[in-house]
Amino acid sequence: xxxxxxxxxxxxxxxxxxxxxxxxxxxxxxxxxxxxxxxxxxxxxxxxxxxxxxxxxxxxxxxxxxxxxxxxxxxxxxxxxxxxxxxxxxxxxxxxxxxxxxxxxxxxxxxxxxxxxxxxxxxxxxxxxxxxxxxxxxxxxxxxxxxxxxxxxxxxxxxxxxxxxxxxxxxxxxxxxxxxxxxxxxxxxxxxxxxxxxxxxxxxxxxxxxxxxxxxxxxxxxxxxxxxxxxxxxxxxxxxxxxxxxxxxxxxxxxxxxxxxxxxxxxxxxxxxxxxxxxxxxxxxxxxxxxxxxxxxxxxxxxxxxxxxxxxxxxxxxxxxxxxxxxxxxxxxxxxxxxxxxxxxxxxxxxxxxxxxxxxxxxxxxxxxxxxxxxxxxxxxxxxxxxxxxxxxxxxxxxxxxxxxxxxxxxxxxxxxxxxxxxxxxxxxxxxxxxxxxxxxxxxxxxxxxxxxxxxxxxxxxxxxxxxxxxxxxxxxxxx
Amino acid sequence: xxxxxxxxxxxxxxxxxxxxxxxxxxxxxxxxxxxxxxxxxxxxxxxxxxxxxxxxxxxxxxxxxxxxxxxxxxxxxxxxxxxxxxxxxxxxxxxxxxxxxxxxxxxxxxxxxxxxxxxxxxxxxxxxxxxxxxxxxxxxxxxxxxxxxxxxxxxxxxxxxxxxxxxxxxxxxxxxxxxxxxxxxxxxxxxxxxxxxxxxxxxxxxxxxxxxxxxxxxxxxxxxxxxxxxxxxxxxxxxxxxx
Numbered sequence: 212x213x214x215x216x217x218x219x220x221x222x223x224x225x226x227x228x229x230x231x232x233x234x235x236x237x238x239x240x241x242x243x244x245x246x247x248x249x250x251x252x253x254x255x256x257x258x259x260x261x262x263x264x265x266x267x268x269x270x271x272x273x274x275x276x277x278x279x280x281x282x283x284x285x286x287x288x289x290x291x292x293x294x295x296x297x298x299x300x301x302x303x304x305x306x307x308x309x310x311x312x313x314x315x316x317x318x319x320x321x322x323x324x325x326x327x328x329x330x331x332x333x334x335x336x337x338x339x340x341x342x343x344x345x346x347x348x349x350x351x352x353x354x355x356x357x358x359x360x361x362x363x364x365x366x367x368x369x370x371x372x373x374x375x376x377x378x379x380x381x382x383x384x385x386x387x388x389x390x391x392x393x394x395x396x397x398x399x400x401x402x403x404x405x406x407x408x409x410x411x412x413x414x415x416x417x418x419x420x421x422x423x424x425x426x427x428x429x430x431x432x433x434x435x436x437x438x439x440x441x442x443x444x445x446x447x448x449x450x451x452x453x454x455x456x457x458x459x460x461x462x463x464x465x466x467x468x469x470x471x472x473x474x475x476x477x478x479x480x481x482x483x484x485x486x487x488x489x490x491x492x493x494x495x496x497x498x499x500x501x502x503x504x505x506x507x508x509x510x511x512x513x514x515x516x517x518x519x520x521x522x523x524x525x526x527x528x529x530x531x532x533x534x535x536x537x538x539x540x541x542x543x544x545x546x547x548x549x550x551x552x553x554x555x556x557x558x559x560x561x562x563x564x565x566x567x568x569x570x571x572x573x574x575x576x577x578x579x580x581x582x583x584x585x586x587x588x589x590x591x592x593x594x595x596x597x598x599x600x601x602x603x604x605x606x607x608x609x610x611x612x613x614x615x616x617x618x619x620x621x622x623x624x625x626x627x628x629x630x631x632x633x634x635x636x637x638x639x640x641x642x643x644x645x646x647x648x649x650x651x652x653x654x655x656x657x658x659x660x661x662x663x664x665x666x667x668x669x670x671x672x673x674x675x676x677x678x679x680x681x682x683x684x685x686x687x688x689x690x691x
Numbered sequence: 692x693x694x695x696x697x698x699x700x701x702x703x704x705x706x707x708x709x710x711x712x713x714x715x716x717x718x719x720x721x722x723x724x725x726x727x728x729x730x731x732x733x734x735x736x737x738x739x740x741x742x743x744x745x746x747x748x749x750x751x752x753x754x755x756x757x758x759x760x761x762x763x764x765x766x767x768x769x770x771x772x773x774x775x776x777x778x779x780x781x782x783x784x785x786x787x788x789x790x791x792x793x794x795x796x797x798x799x800x801x802x803x804x805x806x807x808x809x810x811x812x813x814x815x816x817x818x819x820x821x822x823x824x825x826x827x828x829x830x831x832x833x834x835x836x837x838x839x840x841x842x843x844x845x846x847x848x849x850x851x852x853x854x855x856x857x858x859x860x861x862x863x864x865x866x867x868x869x870x871x872x873x874x875x876x877x878x879x880x881x882x883x884x885x886x887x888x889x890x891x892x893x894x895x896x897x898x899x900x901x902x903x904x905x906x907x908x909x910x911x912x913x914x915x916x917x918x919x920x921x922x923x924x925x926x927x928x929x930x931x932x933x934x
Contacts, residue, residue, distance in 0.1 A: 214809045214810050217809070221795075221797055221798075224797075225797060582791075582793060583793075583795060585754075585793075586787075586789070586793040586795070587806075587810065588754075588778070588781070589752070589754055589781060589787045589789075589793075590781070590782055590787070590806055590807040590810050590854075591778050591779060591780075591781045591782010591783060591807055591810045591811055591858075592778065592782070592810045593774070593775055593778040594774065594778075596810065679755070680754045680755075680781075681749045681754040681755040684754065684789070684793075
């Protein structure tokens with residue numbers, strides 16, 4: 212231990228009461244920062260995971276689409292499969308897959324009057340970039356299996372009714388209503404939907420969904436679906452909305468392929484085709500989802516998502532690209548950004564006050580200890596030795612505050628996790644309060660107090676080190 | 692140690708002037724002072740309050756820089772050496788004794804004594820041994836583990852003298868070493884310094900406004916209005932008058 216650290220510890224012991232108060236205040240500030248940050252991280256993770264079910268890292272749509280079209284309105288890309296291939300070829304390490312989307316409505320009870328809506332996401336269970344995540348988030352029932360009846364005979368009828376006058380033609384693309392005994396399409400639903408509508412949403416139940424879609428002139432279809440599994444991604448309200456079907460099922464419903472089968476014309480009604488009339492074209496889809504290789508470590512996930520989006524945009528300049536963060540901003544505005552700014556702001560103000568407190572405490576110590584500083588200089592202490600005496604104190608205060616702050620916050624998180632707090636969320640769902648501590652939060656919570664204390668201490672330390680020895684000795688004598 | 696026949700200069704002060712300027716006031720503390728301190732000397736710098744004797748001592752101890760003039764320590768021009776070297780000179784080649792002892796209150800007598808050695812980067816074990824020896828020599832070893840502040844003025848000044856000797860300095864500079872002591876303690880301290888000079892050959896320069904104390908010096912430099920008015924060696928007889 213050198214002479215500076217000996218004196219620094221001596222000073223810390225001598226002024227332990229005031230330094231302890233400063234350490235506790237900084238530690239509590241960091242605790243509050245870390246708890247809020249870890250909770251925001253958790254929320255971000257939850258929302259990211261949910262939004263990534265729709266967007267992955269980047270979603271590619273037609274140029275005239277808006278971000279809301281990702282939820283299942285019309286976005287048909289005729290050569291979606293080739294777009295996905297091009298992205299994978301041009302951007303090594305990137306994965307791309309085709310999604311088919313639609314909006315659905317389903318009845319809620321025997322009266323048949325109440326209805327709820329959902330977004331249908333048609334995925335390829337083998338290739339979809341989020342398939343594994345969905346498979347892992349199943350909490351009841353199962354994921355899609357190869358022998359699921361995703362297309363087999365599910366569109367036995369294809370009726371085209373010529374619209375009278377200028378009204379559009381109506382193509383009734385699924386015969387579920389007409390042939391009720393057919394095996395329904397398998398569907399995976401958010402567990403939250405089962406909590407909201409427990410009487411009809413449960414694994415094994417078969418329900419009718421009215422799917423609206425404008426692709427290929429089809430306006431809507433009555434579809435019979437069987438709930439094969441429930442998933443839980445973290446945000447109950449979003450889970451309740453998003454249902455997953457096989458992409459080919461939706462292709463079939465939307466008429467993405469060649470119309471085949473025998474055709475009958477019913478005069479005054481329209482064309483009528485029956486039995487497997489559509490050979491689905493897997494090159495057609497509504498959205499191309501792209502998953503980028505994740506960096507081992509990034510301090511700026513939003514910046515990274517923008518970088519990934521720009522990289523994809525370069526490959527498909529004639530299309531529109533959205534990052535998961537674009538979807539977040541669309542869904543929640545910049546609320547999370549505002550909360551983050553406020554969080555950093557409030558922490559900054561408190562820490563500045565703590566820094567000022569450290570500075571003024573040390574200033575007052577220097578005034579009282581001027582003669583001591585002069586004596587040390589007379590005994591051969593260089594300016595650097597005096598400087599270090601005060602900087603070491605700052606370093607100790609910083610380390611103690613950082614460690615204490617991190618320990619308190621980890622303890623509080625453990626208690627909350629152990630107790631299992633949850634809050635009432637939208638539509639009668641419960642949202643767990645949980646935390647995600649990442650290395651960045653931990654590093655910030657530990658390093659900020661150290662940097663702050665060293666900066667705050669270095670101002671009086673510099674002043675003390677620059678004191679001319681004779682002045683220090685004289686002033687000290689006057690102070691006696 | 693240099694012999695009496697060939698005294699080697701430790702400190703040479705050549706035409707040193709020191710002016711303090713604060714706001715509009717300008718005080719000339721030293722005017723063209725030249726002085727040489729030789730090895731083994733026991734020098735008293737005397738004069739009335741404000742005559743510049745402490746300023747002269749501070750300049751000698753490199754605690755203050757002169758406005759003009761040169762100071763040579765062991766032949767080295769102190770204007771030409773770096774702040775690091777000046778600090779090293781102060782710490783390793785000089786020992787300081789102050790009027791108010793300047794012991795660090797939270798340190799023990801032993802730790803206070805070791806302090807300049809620790810600053811010089813010496814090992815604690817070696818320093819402890821030496822500090823205890825010095826404390827025995829100044830007659831205060833029985834209080835080695837007491838806090839400095841719990842000692843009487845005379846005892847504290849003994850500790851300060853032991854501290855000044857810890858790095859085997861070439862010179863000890865004492866600024867009013869008895870200024871805060873009663874007459875009995877003052878006599879004890881001056882006898883201690885005298886003894887160190889006579890028996891151990893330590894070069895000592897002390898400042899005092901007290902004529903009786905100044906008589907301990909074997910060489911007396913008198914300052915008046917920032918100038919040296921007398922600089923003479925004192926006969927043993929004159930010294931004995933103090934007794």
